[in-house]
Amino acid sequence: MSNFNAVLARNSENAPSGMGKHSQTVAFSHYNNLSAQLPVNPETGRIVEGGVKEQAEQCFKNIQEVLKSIGHDMNDVVRITIFLKNISDLNVVGEVYSIHFSDYQPTLTTAAVAALPLGALVQVEALISNGEGTIPNAPQAGDLVKIASNTNNAPTSPLSTQSVAFSHYNNLSAQLPIDPQSGKLVAGGAKEQTSQCLRNIKAILENMDVPFDDIVKINIFLKNLSDIDSVNEAYRAFFPDSAIARAVAYVPARTVVAVSGLPMDALVQIEAVVSHGDGTPPQAVEDRHGIVIWANNTDCAPRCALSTQTVAFSHYNHLSAQLPLHPETRALVSGGIKPQAEQCLKNIQAIVESIGHSMNDVVKVNIFLKNMEDMGAMEEAYSAFFPGGIPARRTVGVTSLPHDALIQIDAVVANAEGTPPKA
Structure with missing residues (x-):
């Protein structure tokens, strides 16, 4: 068995398989990245009957089933992201949310978007702590703890914690x-x-x-x-x-x-x-202070003065969203959604390969579509880059994109070797 982290993709029959090629949860190191859950009944494959309350309840049921299948529960949730079709539904969905997080509140992001897959009214996504990690025989296995923090110097909310630290x-x-x-x-x-x-x-x-x-x-x-x-x-x-x-x-x-x-x-x-350079306790002394941030850009993908293409820290690389721009001309590629999706993924691939990784190391993909009816054509392009459907995934419809693009994609990538401590 390798002593490096491994990408661990898992699915449960008790939660929806979803639309397109993706895994319900992809664990790497000390986090599980879940695909966004739609209000789909896993037995029928259809949106549940009722309004936004019933749909929100189904989203959380699906998350619970995914967590149960990998030996976790809702107390292991670090972040929840809720996308609504109508911002006026915020309070109703908040009531459902509160039932699942009555004692401990994770961090929270809520926004309304132009459209959701299957015409859903709500979609819920979760990031989960993975105490044992995916490093075989790691000495800290099972011991890491979450640290939830609030300060009165920033706005507080009864529904969320301002910051939840776990591992690095x-x-x-x-x-x-x-x-x-x-x-x-x-x-x-x-x-x-x-x-x-x-x-x-x-x-x-x-x-x-x-x-x-x-x-x-x-x-x-x-x-x-x-x-x-x-x-x-x-x-x-x-x-x-x-x-x-x-x-x-x-x-x-x-x-x-x-x-x-x-x-x-x-x-x-x-x-x-x-x-979080120190990590959360307990950490062996040699695993603590001084892990560095590695920021990388390549000319093989479009550059931007306001962002770095990928920033690595510890066991993850976080990529900036990629538009369907040709890296040399910075012109929007022509031909519609399929070539635009291909260009976004080509840019991601170029960034990933520039840091010594491959598309097999991608653990999470976030897709932003101008027109939700373009899902089918987008899937054709997507499947060529991820034929095994390993990454977890989120897809939302947006009101507009820079350069009047039809699609934008960002990604989170595994970093098996981690980033080193300072010399």
Whole structure:
């Protein structure tokens, strides 16, 4: 048996097999990455009857069945992401959510999108801690603990914890542009709201003595894609944050998602994944301090001054979302959804191969479609890159994409060798 981590994909007959080629859960190292669950009855393969409440209940039932099949339960959930068709359904879905997390609250992201597969009203995704990890005979097997943290210097919510750390990552709840003292949205437009979201993230990290430059991935949920220039203006004021980061021009991997609605009618919401050099206890001394962040770009995929193509930390690589742009010309490829999906995946493949990995190391894929009716053609392209259907997957419909693209794809990739400690 190899002493390296292994990608472990699993499926249960008690949860829906879903649309397209993907696995219900893919474990690597100390995390299980679950595919987003639709409100599908696994016996009939159809959306359950009723409204959004019944659909939300089915989504969580499906997650529970997946977790049960791999020896985990809802207490092992680190992050929940809820996509709604209608933001007005937020309170109803929140009531269902609360039933499953009455004692411990994971981090949470909620947004409304233009469309969901099968015409669903809700889709729920989970990231799960994997205490034993996938390293054979690892000395810390079964001992790692979650650390949930909150600070009054950032907005608090009864439905979520601001940050949940497990192993070498902190996963933050998506931050709205809320003033933590007043509990209200800040005045102004997208620029001011973006600044407040990032200030809230910074306050959460400072509460844990974690530098802002330890962020490895940022996800921006934007109500109006036309606000992207204002968002970027605010973004540049926060990244890079330190002199060291400025010296190497470090910026995190990044994905921008155009949504149809956000809680409190906000214009922007920002989610962060943060490296955690110390890990969560217990960690052997030699496994603790000094693991480095590796940021990598290649000319074989489109570059962006505001993001790094892939940022590795410990046993994961987090990729920026890839548009169907030709890497040399940065022009949108022509021909419709299939060639655009192929180009997105070619860009991902080029990035993955540039860091010594292959598409077999991809554990999670997130697909953003302009038109949900393009699912079939997208699947044709996707299957050529993932014939075994190993990665977990999420697919949502978005209101718009940069360059007027039809598709955007990002990915999380296994990093078996990990990143080394500082010399």
